[in-house]
Amino acid sequence: MFLAIKEIKREKLRYGLIILMIFLISYLIFVLSALATGLASENTQALESWNAQKVILNKNANVSMSQSFLTKNDLKRASLSKDEALLGQIPVVVKKAGRPQISAQFIGVKKQQFIYHDQELIAGRKAKKNYEVTVDQAFKTKGYKIGDKLALNGSSKKYKIVGFVKNAKINIAPIIYGTLESWKKLRQGMPTLEASAIISRDHNYKYNYKDSKTYPIGQFIKKLPGYTAQNMTFELMIGFLYIISLIIIAVFLYILTMQKMHNYAVMRAQGIPSSTLVKATVSQAIILVLTGLVIGLAAMFVTVKVLPAAVPISFTPRIILTGTAGLLLTAIIGSLIPIRSILKVDPAQAIGE
Secondary structure, three states: OHHHHHHHHHOHHHHHHHHHHHHHHHHHHHHHHHHHHHHHHHHHHHHHHHOOOEEEEEOOOOOOOOOOOEEHHHHOOOOOOOOEEEEEEEEEEEEOOOOOOEEEEEEEEOOOOHHHHOOOEEEEOOOOOOOEEEEEOHHHHOOOOOOOEEEEOOOOOOEEEEEEEOOOEEOOEEEEEEEHHHHHHHHOOOOOEEEOEEEEOOOOOOOOOOOEEEEEHHHHHHOOOOHHHHHHHHHHHHHHHHHHHHHHHHHHHHHHHHHOHHHHHHHHHOOOOHHHHHHHHHHHHHHHHHHHHHHHHHHHHHHHHHOOOOOOOOOOHHHHHHHHHHHHHHHHHHHHOOHHHHHHOOHHHHHOO
């Protein structure tokens, strides 16, 4: 460790450039990880707030809640406890004079069931009547206010905002909570239509009758449009960044090691064991990466503070821990590559004797 610190202090510019590269890579890894987590969260915010474990849909709906419909006949044998709730989902376009147009998801619920009761209000109250709605806080950032009357899908009847709700997004779209009866009116047709889905908080709940089928929440989430492709894209990008950081650290340390062969030879001739030189090389890599990581973390905290609320970024402790551990691991692996040259150095040849 002493040798590593002394050398870094002596060659400030050289090692400063390496730290700069590590800072840029770590910062990019943190940004991509936070964006991936934020986007994934916006796909599943509502499901997490409901603590959903099972979803019962029409078996021909391709595991899509907005395409599913359950009739009275499908549900006549359904036993719903306090852990189950009916809901209806339909995509809507929200229009209001003087406000931006928003694509959203209308979720119709029953007042007696848990999805209604578990809405986390940040302002106003919950919807009590058919043409009252509570909306995700994204509407508030777009300039909507309590009391605004909305046209949904060009409806002649207006829906009044009575409250704003926290964590109410599904498949990135903000949610509008209303009554199940309002959902039926928006859906139109099919007088026997009862709901789009049953949401259950019970791991063991299962209901397969007529055209209904039960899906675990994990399977349902994977079928959300674009969810799996989006996550895989970010994971590949982050994985390549780790590989790039490994290559950069290994190449820089290898070049520096080859340039210092005469120094290593002298130290070996003086009786300094090779294990000391190996420890110095590994310590040097760890110090460089930790310094770059600290700067990267500081820059990331500033970035999160200055970004607008509309950017879906979530910088969690898990991202900090995994990013730090991943880069430290690549530093250790990268530092092991030039060690073979250190162990094989011949003091007599290197000194020129």
